[in-house]
Amino acid sequence: MLPLINIVFLLLIFFMLTAQFIAVDPFDVTVPASDLEASPGPQGFVIAISQDGRMALDGNVVDEAFVLKTLAAEVEGGFAPSIWIQADEQTEAVEIVAFLEQLNRIGVAGVSLLTVEPEGGEAP
Numbered sequence: 001m002l003p004l005i006n007i008v009f010l011l012l013i014f015f016m017l018t019a020q021f022i023a024v025d026p027f028d029v030t031v032p033a034s035d036l037e038a039s040p041g042p043q044g045f046v047i048a049i050s051q052d053g054r055m056a057l058d059g060n061v062v063d064e065a066f067v068l069k070t071l072a073a074e075v076e077g078g079f080a081p082s083i084w085i086q087a088d089e090q091t092e093a094v095e096i097v098a099f100l101e102q103l104n105r106i107g108v109a110g111v112s113l114l115t116v117e118p119e120g121g122e123a124p
Contacts, residue, residue, distance in 0.1 A: 044070065044082030046114075049099070051090040068102055075107040086114040 047067060048056040057067050074081045083103065087096050104112060 018105065029034040044084060044110075046084045046086055048094065049085065049091050053091070053095060054115040064099070064102075068106060071103065071108055072106040073108060083108055083111045084114050085111060 046058055047057075050056075055062060055064055055067055057070060071081060071083070085096070085099075100111060
């Protein structure tokens with residue numbers, strides 16, 4: 001018969017190995033709702049844009065120039081990165097469009113906007 005501490009230890013190891021750790025966003029972003037088909041998930045770079053214009057690249061708060069410089073280096077290296085933009089629903093569309101134009105200028109083509117499924121199944 002195994003002592004109880006061994007069983008607890010085995011359970012602890014099991015839960016540690018099977019746990020899924022989630023990435024914490026550097027700032028609060030409320031993603032807009034959309035009734036389009038869901039994507040399998042981000043593959044590539046995720047750029048979060050807050051309501052006040054702050055940016056984060058893959059969870060690290062950076063400025064816009066750093067984001068553009070990083071992506072330009074990827075494009076120049078022959079890699080066509082997939083870009084996922086997670087913009088707050090209160091972010092001005094003009095700011096997002098201006099950023100998309102800058103991405104286009106450096107040669108980034110594959111850009112997608114992340115949204116969430118609306119409650120009740122209908123877009124607002």
